[in-house]
Structures are given as structure tokens and as C-alpha cells.
Amino acid sequence: MVAMITSSGYLIYEFQKFETSTISKDVQLIKEQYPYVNLEEKGHNLVSVEIYDSNLNVVYPKGNEKRYSDNIIVVVEKLFYNNEYIFSTSFMYEGSEYFLNITYGAQSMVNDAARISLMVMLSGIAGLFIFVPIISRTGYKMIGPIKNMTEITKTITVNNINTRLDIKGTQDELKELSQTFNEMMDRIEEGYKSQQQFVSDASHELRTPIAVIKGYVNMLDRWGKDDRAVLEESITAVKNEAENMQDLIEKLLFIARSDKSTLIYTKEDFNIISVLKEIEKETKMIDSKHKLYFKFYEDANLYADKKRIKQAIRILIDNAIKFTPIxxxxxxxxxxxxxxxxxxxxxxxxxxxxxxxxxxxDRLYRAEQSRSKEIGGHGLGLSIAKIIVLGHKGKIKVKSTLGKGSEFSIMLPYINHDEF
Known part of the structure; x- marks a missing residue:
């Protein structure tokens, strides 16, 4: 195929060059001589000239029976079977159109094209013997790592999620791809382990109240029917543990909705000071054991979910109350x-x-100093506060020194503000 295309291209090029250098001059000469065409001295491989009238009847030379031809199929057939090239054109003479066929011998050009075709074929065959082994080795060198990568990725499951691609000996592009894949697997493994830890911690948090409830139910079954004090103690304990479980489950559902992007915020315009004053009033009502100070220097208009913003601030204040001594x-x-x-x-x-x-x-994380039974808690509050703040395109920051206290800051984008 390559040899045929090359030889055909060579012939086209040669005929275009021949047309420019020779045929155009012959055509011009014939037009000038007509109707007295004199071609006794034929040169440059000119074989014959035929002139036809507008009805394609031969007018030169007389008695010629050749038909006018401008069909590419006929031209190609003549070229390969007779080694002749037919050039077709037309011209005007005294208001009438005449058609012209000029035939040239093309033996030398056809022979040259055949030699070129043969050389291309021989070069192609030689190239196959020389380059096929090289290409084969190069291809294996490139495809081999890809095949190995494919086989390794097929083995990755939940049970061996720590499997990674070997980046040694790979090309630059494949090395970059392998590194990117390994980094992605690192993130997936980290997320999977976090999820496992979260499930384990949540199960542990639920196990305790369930165990307490089961214990009191057993105690009721044994003595509570006749002992009113045991009955009241058991009912109170079961009620408290049920409320504790409900609180934990609600928090877990909140986080799960956030993970699934189904958490909906009901946003509205409101002045943040109004919410802060509500929090101040409620906090002073429930806590009389600490020195509480509230100072709101400026007001601002927020477009946010008022209930969720209040929840996030309350979480931080409740934590401060919980972890601050009397x-x-x-x-x-x-x-x-x-x-x-x-x-x-x-x-x-x-x-x-x-x-x-x-x-x-982090979810269900509690620092060592906050794990005492008196302090309690599930370690979900700060996670929920962060979700709420980030859900409003805000920021949450913390500073803390062991034994001296902590400082939490919630930063929320506002619409406008007035001096308070």
C-alpha cells in the first residue's frame, strides 16, 4: 500500500511538472496553428494529436477514428497498459468550441515509478526485519508495566486495601500515574479506616447504655415488682440511658446526612445579636456555677439557618461549661x-x-483529660459544630493550653452590620 501510494504520488508530481514545462507550450502552439496544424517534427515523446468539434467528431487528423477522452479511468488504463499519457483540454476558434487530446509516451516515467515502488517495498521488508524486534521490545517495556498495574489493581479488595502499585522501573508518565493512584488509595484507605473506627466507636458508645438498660431490666425482673425503691431507681436509670441513646443517635444521623449531602439548611435573614442574647439568657438560667461574661461589640445581618447557628454556638458554650471547674x-x-x-x-x-x-x-474523639465519667459526652459536638459552620462557608478556630483553658472562634460571613 505504501509503495503504491509513493509511486502514484511520484507519477502525479512528474506529470504536473511535464504539463507545466511541455504540454502547456504544445497546447498553445496547436491553438495558434489551427486549422493548419503541422506536427511533422514530433519531439519530447509526443505520440499523437486529435482535435474534435463541439459534437466530438474528429476534425484533425482526417480519417482518425479515436474517440475523445477526458475520463480518468481511460487515462489510467492507457498509462499502465500502453505507457501513454493522454492530456485533454478545449479551446475556442471563431466562436466555436473544439476539444483536444494530446498523447505522450510515458515509458520512462512509468519505469521510474516502478523502480521507486520496488525500492519502497524492499525498504519496508528490510525495516520489518530491523525494527519489528526493536518495536516489540519497546512495546513490551511500555505495555508490561501497564499489564502489571492492571493485574495488581484486580487484587485490591476491602481485605487488602493497603496494596499499592510498584513505581520502580516505570516510564515517567506511568510513574506519575502510579504515584497518583497510590495517593488515591492512601486517601481511600484512610477514609475506610476512619469509617471503621467511627462504626467501632459508635458501637461502643451505644453498648454502654444498652448494657445499663439491660442490667436494670434484669433487676426489675428480679426485685422491682415488690421493691418500690428498686422500681423507681430502675425507671429513672432506663429513662436517662434512653435519652442518652436518643441524643447519640440524633447526632449520628446528623453527621450521616452531612456525609450524604442531604443535610438541608433553612436559611433566612436575621440579626445575629438577637440569637446571641437568647443564648446569653438561656446560659445564665442553666449555669450558676461559673463566672459568665457576655459582651457583644457589634451587630450584623446574616443569611443563615438560625437554628443551626445557635446550635453550633451552644455546643461550644456547653463544652466550656463542661470542662471549666466551678x-x-x-x-x-x-x-x-x-x-x-x-x-x-x-x-x-x-x-x-x-x-x-x-x-x-474528629468524630467520637475525646482527649484523655475529658474522658472522665463525670464529664461524659460522646465526642460528637465539635464535629457537628464544624459541619454547621463550614456549611455556611464559615471558619472555626481553636487555641488551647493544657491546664489554662481554651478559646474557640466561629467566623461567619455577614451581609451588613451596624454599630451596636
Whole structure:
């Protein structure tokens, strides 16, 4: 195929060159001589000339029986069978159109094309013997790693999710692809382990209240029917543990909806100060054991879910109350910094170590100093607060020193503000 295309291209090129250098001059000469055409001295391989009238009847030379031809099939047939090239054109003479066929010998050009075709074929055959082994080795070198990568990826399952691609000996592009794949698998494995840990921790949190409820039910079954004190104690304990389980399950469902992107925020315009004053009033009603200070320096208009924003702030205040000793100091303030309305909660509580600051927003995580039975909690509050704040395109920051207290800041984008 390549040889045929090459030889055909060569013939086309040669005929175009021949047409420019020779045929155009012959055609012009014939037009000038007509009707007295003199071609006694034929040169440059000219074989014959035929002139036809508008009805394609021969007018030169007389008695010629050849038909006018401008069909490409006839031209190609003449070229390969007779080694002759037919050029067709027309011209005007005294208001009438005449048609012209000029035939040239093309033996030398056909022979040259045949030699070129043969050389191309021989070169192709030689190239096959020389380059096929090279291409085969190169192809294996390129395809081999891809095949190995495919086989390795087929073996990756939940049970061996730590499998990674070997990037040694791969080409630059494949090496980059392998590294990207391994990094993706690292993220998947980390997420899978986090999910497993989350399920394990949630199961553990639920196991305790279920065990307590089961214990009191057994105690009721044995003695509660006749002992009113045991009956009242059991009912109170079961009620408390049921409420604890309900609170945990609601928090888990909130996080699950966030993960599935089905958490809906009912947003509205409102002044944040109104929400903060509600929180101030409620906090002073439920907590009389700490020194509470509230200072709201500026007001702002937010477009947000009022209920969720209040929930996030309450979580931080409840944490401050929970982890601050009696008569400790808790300060809630608010102000504007650039594009954010900031609500800051400061306390003089037990604080946290630096290693805990990176994990406190993880689900079900509790620092060592907060794991006492008296403090309680599930370790989901801060995770929920972060979800709410980020869901409103805000930020949440924390500073803490072990034994000295903590400082949480919620930063929310606002619409406008007035001096308060």
C-alpha cells in the first residue's frame, strides 16, 4: 500500500511538472496553428494529436477514428497498459468550441515509478526485519508495566486495601500515574479506616447504655415488682440511658446526612445579636456555677439557618461549661473582622494538649483529660459544630493550653452590620 501510494504520488508530481514545462507550450502552439496544424517534427515523446468539434467528431487528423477522452479511468488504463499519457483540454476558434487530446509516451516515467515502488517495498521488508524486534521490545517495556498495574489493581479488595502499585522501573508518565493512584488509595484507605473506627466507636458508645438498660431490666425482673425503691431507681436509670441513646443517635444521623449531602439548611435573614442574647439568657438560667461574661461589640445581618447557628454556638458554650471547674471564668464575645462576624468563647478550663488540637473535630474523639465519667459526652459536638459552620462557608478556630483553658472562634460571613 505504501509503495503504491509513493509511486502514484511520484507519477502525479512528474506529470504536473511535464504539463507545466511541455504540454502547456504544445497546447498553445496547436491553438495558434489551427486549422493548419503541422506536427511533422514530433519531439519530447509526443505520440499523437486529435482535435474534435463541439459534437466530438474528429476534425484533425482526417480519417482518425479515436474517440475523445477526458475520463480518468481511460487515462489510467492507457498509462499502465500502453505507457501513454493522454492530456485533454478545449479551446475556442471563431466562436466555436473544439476539444483536444494530446498523447505522450510515458515509458520512462512509468519505469521510474516502478523502480521507486520496488525500492519502497524492499525498504519496508528490510525495516520489518530491523525494527519489528526493536518495536516489540519497546512495546513490551511500555505495555508490561501497564499489564502489571492492571493485574495488581484486580487484587485490591476491602481485605487488602493497603496494596499499592510498584513505581520502580516505570516510564515517567506511568510513574506519575502510579504515584497518583497510590495517593488515591492512601486517601481511600484512610477514609475506610476512619469509617471503621467511627462504626467501632459508635458501637461502643451505644453498648454502654444498652448494657445499663439491660442490667436494670434484669433487676426489675428480679426485685422491682415488690421493691418500690428498686422500681423507681430502675425507671429513672432506663429513662436517662434512653435519652442518652436518643441524643447519640440524633447526632449520628446528623453527621450521616452531612456525609450524604442531604443535610438541608433553612436559611433566612436575621440579626445575629438577637440569637446571641437568647443564648446569653438561656446560659445564665442553666449555669450558676461559673463566672459568665457576655459582651457583644457589634451587630450584623446574616443569611443563615438560625437554628443551626445557635446550635453550633451552644455546643461550644456547653463544652466550656463542661470542662471549666466551678467558679471558673467563661467569656462570650462577638465582633467583626474584615468579611466575618466572629463569635468567640473563652474559658479557664482544663485545656488541651497540642496533639489533641488536630483531632478534636474528629468524630467520637475525646482527649484523655475529658474522658472522665463525670464529664461524659460522646465526642460528637465539635464535629457537628464544624459541619454547621463550614456549611455556611464559615471558619472555626481553636487555641488551647493544657491546664489554662481554651478559646474557640466561629467566623461567619455577614451581609451588613451596624454599630451596636
Amino acid at each position: 467558679n471558673g471564668y467563661i467569656m462570650v464575645s462577638s465582633f467583626i473582622i474584615e468579611d466575618y462576624y466572629v463569635v468567640k468563647i473563652e474559658d479557664t478550663g482544663i485545656g488541651m494538649e497540642k496533639k489533641d488540637l488536630e483531632k478534636i473535630f
